[in-house]
Amino acid sequence: MTNLPPTVKAEILAEALPYIQKFHGKTIVIKYGGNAMVEERLKHGFARDIVLLKLVGMNPVVVHGGGPQIDNALRKIGKSGTFIQGMRITDEETMEVVEWVLGGEVQQDIVMLINQYGGQAVGLTGKDGGLIHAQKMRMPDAENPGQFVDLGFVGEITEINPAVVKALQDDAFIPVISPIGFSDDGQAYNINADLVAGEIAKILQAEKLIMMTNTPGVLDKNDNLLPDLSASEIDALFADGTISGGMMPKISSALDAAKSGVKAVHVIDGRIEHSLLLEILTEQPFGTMIRSG
Secondary structure, eight states: OTTSOHHHHHHHHHHTHHHHHHHTTOEEEEEEOGGGGTSHHHHHHHHHHHHHHHHTTOEEEEEEOOHHHHHHHHHHTTOOOOEETTEEOBOHHHHHHHHHIIIIIIHHHHHHHHHHTTOOEEEEOTTGGGOEEEEEOOEEOTTSTTOEEOOBSBEEEEEEOTHHHHHHHHTTOEEEEOOEEEOTTOOEEEOOHHHHHHHHHHHTTOSEEEEEESSSSSBOTTSOBOOEEOHHHHHHHHHTTSSOTTHHHHHHHHHHHHHTTOSEEEEEETTSTTHHHHHHHSSSOOSEEEOOO
16 A cells, blocks of 8 residues: 555545445444454454444444354363354353353453554443343254254344443444343353344344455355345255355344345455455445345
């Protein structure tokens, strides 16, 4: 960038104007995960981008994952992660690790970096303001119809109370949400961050839901990017196994959000520096757009 002529720099900045106008005052929910959370260059770039979006008048809400960090913590105590259909099996000991890694270490790292670059971030879990009410997930057993897989303390969302998020937004804060829900009796549940991001986007009537991942977007079986997907096309990709594993809850949540009124849902490559700005503030098509139709 330092070698670009001033006129080119001005043109790049001017290109952002219509998008700043379009999204001014709008809520944008970002699911933050993958390499963008573990590579220092990308972590700092993400924090700067979030601050920039806030300063030009948008309302970013960050929902973060933390799979690699949880895996590292589990290895230190001699445990390994086990997944079924993209969901982590979570026994009592694993749930304790999930709580202190997501609600402590990872969340505070994100909050600190955003604040370091001039933002005002506040960390939340499901118990703050009764944000995420949850119950034990009953996942159908794909091999035994009519039966369910016991995932332990993995939860499904029963209700989102957005009051605390809206209050923070009104006071110019940036909410950073850990995907931990709580039942009425105080039991903590590990919830897939993609599902939380989708539900938060729906309840806040977000203008955009952006899911950052470790691929260019949704890929076909030959690893070619699929830039635009409809509901019927997604169903076909599920049926033939193209979308599998950890991508399953991500794309299901994205499609559900699109069907529920979120105007634009995108899956983008978090390994590219400033991918958020490329998606939101430029004309360049980026990643995969999910459509409800």
